[in-house]
Structure formats: C-alpha cells, structure tokens
Amino acid sequence: VKYMNMKPMDYINFVRIQRGCALLRETNLTVALVSEKIGYESVSTFIRNFKRIIGCTPNKWKVEEKSAKNKFINYHVTALKGWLE
Numbered sequence: 914v915k916y917m918n919m920k921p922m923d924y925i926n927f928v929r930i931q932r933g934c935a936l937l938r939e940t941n942l943t944v945a946l947v948s949e950k951i952g953y954e955s956v957s958t959f960i961r962n963f964k965r966i967i968g969c970t971p972n973k974w975k976v977e978e979k980s981a982k983n984k985f986i987n988y989h990v991t992a993l994k995g996w997l998e
Contacts (some may be wrong), residue, residue: 930966
C-alpha cells in the first residue's frame with residue numbers, strides 16, 4: 914500500500930495554512946480574519962498550526978515575506994495512494 918506521507922488532518926491543515934499564507938500576502942486581513950476564512954474556529958489553533966508548518970508566527974512570516982519575496986517556503990505534497998493510519 915502506498916501512502917500520502919501524512920495523515921488526512923495534517924493534509925487539511927497544510928492546505929489551510931497554504932491558503933492562509935496567500936491571504937496574508939495578498940490582503941490586509943488580520944490574522945484573526947484569515948484564521949476564520951480558512952476554517953479555524955480559534956486563532957490560537959491557526960497560529961499553533963502555522964508555526965508547526967511554516968516555522969514562525971503568521972505576523973512574523975508576513976513581515977519577513979514582504980522583505981524577502983523569493984524566500985517563500987514551498988511545500989510539496991507527494992500523493993501516492995492511501996493515507997497513513
């Protein structure tokens with residue numbers, strides 16, 4: 914059996930954070946509004962997942978991303994077949 918290399922919830926969080934990065938980069942929305950728009954019920958959960966995936970807080974990322982546009986972290990999800998259990 915081949916795997917996605919992550920659990921379904923990890924993939925969902927990854928996609929949410931990826932969309933959150935786009936909203937932070939392309940809009941002037943607050944972290945709270947971005948969190949809500951991408952489906953998190955609490956800002957603290959968004960920030961915790963953001964830090965786990967990106968390595969810093971959303972506010973810090975936004976400041977650093979604007980000053981170093983070419984250093985945006987690109988994560989690549991390799992999908993084979995199935996999910997980890």
